[in-house]
Amino acid sequence: MIAHTGSATGTISLLGAQQNELLRALSREELIALFSHLELMPLAAGKHLFDVGQELDSAYFPTNAIVSLQYVTEDGGASEIAVVGREGVVGVSMYEGECANCTAVVQTAGYGYRIRAAVLRTAFFDGGALAQQLMRHASALFAQLAQTVAGVRHGSIEQRLCRWLLDRLDRSISNELKVTQEMIASLLGVRRESITGCAGKLQDDGLIEYRRGTVVVLDRSAVERRAGSCYVAS
Known part of the structure; x- marks a missing residue:
């Protein structure tokens, strides 16, 4: 006490x-x-x-x-x-x-x-x-794991990237994320070139802004739409 x-x-x-x-x-x-x-x-x-x-x-x-x-x-x-x-x-x-x-x-x-x-x-x-809160959290983690598995099996790399960004955004105090394309590729288990291509497309479409080591999400709603079924807000 x-x-x-x-x-x-x-x-x-x-x-x-x-x-x-x-x-x-x-x-x-x-x-x-x-x-x-x-x-x-x-x-x-x-x-x-x-x-x-x-x-x-x-x-x-x-x-x-x-x-x-x-x-x-x-x-x-x-x-x-x-x-x-x-x-x-x-x-x-x-x-x-x-x-x-x-x-x-x-x-x-x-x-x-x-x-x-x-x-x-x-x-x-x-x-x-x-x-009660610990049990709820355990249930939420299990649901997150199931969603990750489903995303790997059925989601495109762009959908998985969008979901990855949204998961961080949900837990961040701003729309700026300190990450590298190499880190994202490693954790998603894909080639860096694939992440570079998807991130470039999202940037060209005005959804994100990427500069070395930083991703700024400019249009969260659009990123959610791109994520599709890979992402469900918790």
């Missing part, structure tokens, strides 16, 4: 945690009970929060950071299976000694709140709003 939560400092700290939408969904009392176990962490781009096979001893509630969940093949290749931002949590472990079945890499730098897995596990089994 935190002391003097009615003070200005305590109120500001709680507001900081509420930048994460899952934490914001908790009652003030539940958040106060959890808050002393939350540690604000800078999350640098490229940082691995955990790797596949690693024991999950911590979970992270991003505030303005975006984390890519990736499936890593035996030869070291990585494809993105889901993305998590301020709407959720990364690294939930409901069982002692559970190991990660994917790799989590910070893609957009920012901040997040770290909590020990054991503490979160206890809070989950205590029930209440936190347990």
Whole structure:
């Protein structure tokens, strides 16, 4: 429990945690009970929060950071299976000694709140709003994974690119994304030339503006239409 939560400092700290939408969904009392176990962490781009096979001893509630969940093949290749931002949590472990079945890499730098897995596990089994929110988030992640699989099977590269951009836009505070075509190609598992061609077409049509390392989405509605069934707003 935190002391003097009615003070200005305590109120500001709680507001900081509420930048994460899952934490914001908790009652003030539940958040106060959890808050002393939350540690604000800078999350640098490229940082691995955990790797596949690693024991999950911590979970992270991003505030303005975006984390890519990736499936890593035996030869070291990585494809993105889901993305998590301020709407959720990364690294939930409901069982002692559970190991990660994917790799989590910070893609957009920012901040997040770290909590020990054991503490979160206890809070989950205590029930209440936190347990409900964690289950909803798990369901949303499963739906995102299913949509990713369907997109790979049935979507065009342009549709998948548009969906990829929209997934980041949903979790960003602006319409400007710090990404490279090489990064997008790698995570989508396609050739860079394919992404260059699709991005060029989107730019020519006035949907995005691309300059080295940055994509600015100019017409979100049009990008959603191009994504088609590959994207469903969450």
